[in-house]
Amino acid sequence: MMMQFRTKEEQVADFLREGIISGRFARGARLKQQEIADLLKTSITPVREALKLLAAEGYVLGDSYRGAVVAPFDLDASSEVLSLRILLESQLVRGAAEKVTAAEIAELKVLSSEFATAYEAGDNEAARAANYRFHHRLFEIAAMPQTLHFVQILWARYPFDLINRLKGRVGRAADEHDELLAALIAGDAAGAMLATRQHIEAGFQELRSSLQDADSKGKVEKYP
Numbered sequence: 001m002m003m004q005f006r007t008k009e010e011q012v013a014d015f016l017r018e019g020i021i022s023g024r025f026a027r028g029a030r031l032k033q034q035e036i037a038d039l040l041k042t043s044i045t046p047v048r049e050a051l052k053l054l055a056a057e058g059y060v061l062g063d064s065y066r067g068a069v070v071a072p073f074d075l076d077a078s079s080e081v082l083s084l085r086i087l088l089e090s091q092l093v094r095g096a097a098e099k100v101t102a103a104e105i106a107e108l109k110v111l112s113s114e115f116a117t118a119y120e121a122g123d124n125e126a127a128r129a130a131n132y133r134f135h136h137r138l139f140e141i142a143a144m145p146q147t148l149h150f151v152q153i154l155w156a157r158y159p160f161d162l163i164n165r166l167k168g169r170v171g172r173a174a175d176e177h178d179e180l181l182a183a184l185i186a187g188d189a190a191g192a193m194l195a196t197r198q199h200i201e202a203g204f205q206e207l208r209s210s211l212q213d214a215d216s217k218g219k220v221e222k223y224p
Helices: 008-022 033-040 044-057 075-099 102-120 124-141 145-156 160-165 169-185 189-216
Strands: 068-070
Touching (some): 008 033, 008 124, 008 160, 044 145, 075 124, 075 145, 075 169, 075 189, 102 169, 124 145, 124 160, 160 189, 169 189
């Protein structure tokens, strides 16, 4: 399957989505257009347009001309977002399982390996970024752009940063990726969908248990 052409603003937007989800750009941090443009060696215009797109999706707040701020999490909405993620991402995985080629399986293996390697090196930010690339590429294969668009909106509202801070969570996620890939290689769409559901639910359940434990000890951390 050929990769779809992306405009400069779409490329900048995807770079920023990955950065926000991985924690490279912290919740509440101000995104400065010129700094981003310099980093990506591009002009201000695609950065400005990318920030408008991300504001519409809920990743950032504020006026792109005066500066955008990475949006805070809404933990109260996370349970609803969880259900929507399971529904939509399961559909994307089913679509991917029906279309995936041997070359795309090899590509996904490389991305999964990058995730595991970053984790083993203790670079959790790089691991979270690789995790984003793995899932995004997998969902692209489904060729369901509208569904993927809504999933990206849900990702803006989901506490990935909090989940991936949990001790050992990144390593467990790597094992869950292996289960998902094994189902894809076997052509088992139902198994891939089940692995996706369990992967999403596991992270959320671990976060909920962690927060409940911290609350019982009076040690709930305040997040932006």
